Amino acid sequence: MKKKTIMAMPAACFIGVVAICVLGIIIGSFCDFSINKALANKTDIGSFFATYGSYFSYCLYPAAGACLFAGLSAKGKAYKPLAWVLMIVGYYMAVYYSNSYNGKVVRALFGYTAGESSPLLSVLSWLFWAVLYAWVPFVVIKLVDKKNPEMLIAVGAAILVAGICADNVNQWLKQVGSRPRYKYLITLDDPSSEYRNWWQMIPNLAGSDDNFKSWPSGNMTIACMMFSLPMLTNVFKKKSVAMNTVAFILAAAFVVVYGYNRIHMTNHFLSDVCFGTLITYLIFSLISQAFIRAAESKTLSSSSANVPQKKDAKKRK
Secondary structure, three states: OOOOEEOOEEHHHHHHHHHHHHHHHHHHHHHHHHHHHHHOOOOHHHHHHHHHOHHHHHOHHHHHHHHHHHHHHHOOHHHHHHHHHHHHHHHHHHHHHHHHHHHHHHHHHOOOOOOOOOHHHHHHHHHHHHHHHOHHHHHHHHHEOOOOHHHHHHHHHHHHHHHHHHHHHHHHHHHHHOOOOHHHHOOOOOHHHOOOOOOOOOOOOOOOOHHHOOOOOHHHHHHHHHHHHHHHHOOEOOOOHHHHHHHHHHHHHHHHHHHHHHHHOOOOOHHHHHHHHHHHHHHHHHHHHHHHHHHHHHHHHHHHHHHHHHHHHHHHO
């Protein structure tokens, strides 16, 4: 009997991640402020990781585009134009999100100052991200198994759809909660005076003010994408349970380090981090299950349809 898997991992892994997030939310609900007082301390290494750490997660967008390209191309020439479009979309999403969230730091590295510097410097800073992600589609296309195009399409579509969905849900919840960030609170004479727990929501107070967008953590939405890595390794030519397990462990370690970084850099509280992880993980799990089950059902029905044809061919002989 085939064991239940979620994002190419045993259901126990899903339960474990959800349980840890819930535990973190419970602890944070009572100790958020005191935890930040103990751990928050901006450092250069922390700033570097905060800016470029998301690169590893965003690599999954062009990887998803590559899966869609490989799967659709395997289905025939008629799908080739759509395959190219979706691969470019996946690549563009990685560049767009990186430039949107972290472009300011990179533009500063290029010496760009809005209204003063040449626009060419801004273009060069954008190309910096474009070059960083350029290798991903080529490598993934070489690694994936094209014998099951339906599964490749399902995995690629799941990552793209879940990523967009999680980002939009997160942005909406930030407005619903409008929770002040710790880095804003410590600029006040009495930081605890404006501190609010995650459930003390004041919808739409934040507006465009980033200081009131602490809950849930948007960066954890990005980091949590890494939990879809086992789905990607599961469609490789040399796939194995061991490889999927290693991918899951790496993803979990990355999420933990990223979560600590968000607290350490004064951007979020523990409950913000755990909510961001939990919400994104659930969205990715639900959407990936829907796509993968549909792919498995389609593959099974295609196989069943081919069996009678083979039997008829043998009878004619």
